[in-house]
Amino acid sequence: MKVGFIGAGSMGSMLTGSFIRSGALRPADILLSSRTLSKANALANRYPGLQIAPSNASAALDSDLVFLCVKPMDFRGVLQEIAPVVQPWQIVVSITSPVRISSLEEHLPCKVAKIIPSIVNETLAGSSLVMFGSRLEERDRALLFRLFSSISRPIQVAEEEVRVASDIASCGPAFMANLLEQFIEAAVSTTGIARETASVLARDMLLGTARLLQTAGCSPAELQKRVSVPGGITAAALEELKQATDGAFLRVLRTTHAKFAEDLDKVDASLNSDG
Ligand SMILES: NC(=O)C1=CN([C@@H]2O[C@H](COP(=O)(O)OP(=O)(O)OC[C@H]3O[C@@H](n4cnc5c(N)ncnc54)[C@H](O)[C@@H]3O)[C@@H](O)[C@H]2O)C=CC1
Numbered sequence: 001m002k003v004g005f006i007g008a009g010s011m012g013s014m015l016t017g018s019f020i021r022s023g024a025l026r027p028a029d030i031l032l033s034s035r036t037l038s039k040a041n042a043l044a045n046r047y048p049g050l051q052i053a054p055s056n057a058s059a060a061l062d063s064d065l066v067f068l069c070v071k072p073m074d075f076r077g078v079l080q081e082i083a084p085v086v087q088p089w090q091i092v093v094s095i096t097s098p099v100r101i102s103s104l105e106e107h108l109p110c111k112v113a114k115i116i117p118s119i120v121n122e123t124l125a126g127s128s129l130v131m132f133g134s135r136l137e138e139r140d141r142a143l144l145f146r147l148f149s150s151i152s153r154p155i156q157v158a159e160e161e162v163r164v165a166s167d168i169a170s171c172g173p174a175f176m177a178n179l180l181e182q183f184i185e186a187a188v189s190t191t192g193i194a195r196e197t198a199s200v201l202a203r204d205m206l207l208g209t210a211r212l213l214q215t216a217g218c219s220p221a222e223l224q225k226r227v228s229v230p231g232g233i234t235a236a237a238l239e240e241l242k243q244a245t246d247g248a249f250l251r252v253l254r255t256t257h258a259k260f261a262e263d264l265d266k267v268d269a270s271l272n273s274d275g
């Protein structure tokens with residue numbers, strides 16, 4: 001099976017590298033096209049055998065499965081380039097959420113899906129969010145699930161739920177990293193602890209917390225209870241934290257949803273314009 005990747009930015013590179021490292025794909029299975037040749041060359045040097053296609057159309061033409069790893073406003077150009085060459089049996093997957101499956105089906109004569117990865121899939125962990133178009137057959141769905149199982153836990157979501165699901169799975173790593181950064185900076189500035197030491201402690205703590213949530217099967221609420229000795233230090237500080245962050249994630253979700261609605265409108269307008 002030949003797998004094409006259009007776009008070799010953060011996600012295009014992450015997906016190609018992760019599929020190869022997981023053993024799901026060999027470099028020779030991959031055909032990459034990128035607007036910036038240096039990015040494609042970097043991947044080809046890193047994974048000998050990986051082929052660079054001379055154009056997006058050529059990557060699409062010669063692949064069974066094609067991932068569109070470009071940003072929403074780049075879809076119009078890419079769809080115009082690949083639509084004339086893709087065949088009904090091929091599968092095209094968008095990894096960006098503000099492009100509707102119905103729009104992809106309208107502009108492409110092939111099978112389509114939307115699968116939103118997460119930067120954490122680079123560690124062969126985390127979820128990926130799977131939405132199938134109407135033309136996929138059972139074996140196509142199984143193929144996509146199998147491929148994404150090699151780097152993540154694929155979870156099928158309804159298209160209407162993709163925003164909130166990717167807020168948690170895909171934007172979440174940035175949100176958690178920001179909280180961690182604030183924790184580290186506060187520790188450094190108020191106590192003088194070395195940044196390196198605070199960073200190692202914080203990183204190990206987050207990794208251990210995630211493992212505990214997973215292996216001990218406890219909920220975030222139960223975990224807080226286990227650490228909060230009655231009348232102790234954590235319990236006192238947790239009250240402070242709750243007050244300081246009250247409503248923060250409601251505002252975060254409001255912002256992501258508003259930006260998403262704006263992007264959907266812009267993409268719809270760009271795909272439907274004549275110019
Ligand atoms: N960064 C993340 O953690 C996640 C990103 N996504 C989605 O993935 C999409 C891509 O994100 P990133 O990889 O982070 O962005 P990026 O900006 O790092 O990469 C986009 C790449 O597309 C290339 N490109 C643009 N137009 C092109 C064209 N016409 N032909 C070929 N290549 C072209 C650019 O040169 C660039 O390398 C975004 O829409 C984002 O919503 C989804 C989940 C997570």
Ligand SMILES: O=C(O)[C@@H]1CCC=N1
Nearest residue numbers: 097166167170171172
């Ligand atoms: O920031 C973004 O637009 C993308 C969507 C999910 C993660 N990053």
